Amino acid sequence: MPTLHALANPARFLKIARPLTGIFLGLGVVLIAVAVWGGLTLTPPDYLQGETVRILYIHVPAAWLGMGGWSGIAAASLSLIVWRHPLAQVAGRAVAWPGAVFTALCLATGSIWGRPTWGTWWQWDGRLTSMLLLLFVYLGYIALARADADRGGDGRIPALYGLAGTALLPVIRYSVVWWNTLHQGQSIGLTGSSIDRSLLWPLPISLGGFTFLFAAIVLMRMRTLLAQAKAEARMRRMARA
């Protein structure tokens, strides 16, 4: 928590964010390149799914970041409501667009995987429908946060919405357990995986790469919002003078 409060000063945050943006972006690009190369050329086809199993290396990171993005919004919302952290409102808004885009990419890559695997582009089953709901919840948050910022709000209403939306995360996580879905059940857990090592190894590299890329995008967006807020404050001061 002391580290979190140390970043409350935007100038101090920017001093750290500027070098980190490039480092995260570079690490992300390199790891994604390695994972894509390994996933497309070095791993064998699956005995059941054939070549389409290679979509795993991009679909899982998209799902992870779609849900992880909302966890970021929830953490920012909590810091805004409980600690009144000055950067929480900016952080929540910065995470929303990348989170929504990766949720949409998860749905798109899943749909492309579904056609040759299940014989359909889309099915209204628990996992797919709950992920689609998450995308709509993201779009609602983006509209609400934008309207709140335009009206000069303190960000508490979008923060409450951000916390309420967190209820969707366990529904997505356990949808394959609670309902008999077309989507496969959990194959990777904290203690191990049912996927063979020869197929699994590019996945953690891909997860790491896309997570670094996501972090770089969030930092870029936070820097954009802070620079815009600074410019608006300057114009307001000039208008008063």
Added chain:
Amino acid sequence: MNQMAFVAAAYAVMLGGAGALTLVSYLAMKRAEK
């Protein structure tokens, strides 16, 4: 059904989407910080 066509389409969508988002965010940051 050519499975590799679906794999290529999925990778194109993911890398294109993530790349476009990165580029748009980078350009917006550069414009705002100028």
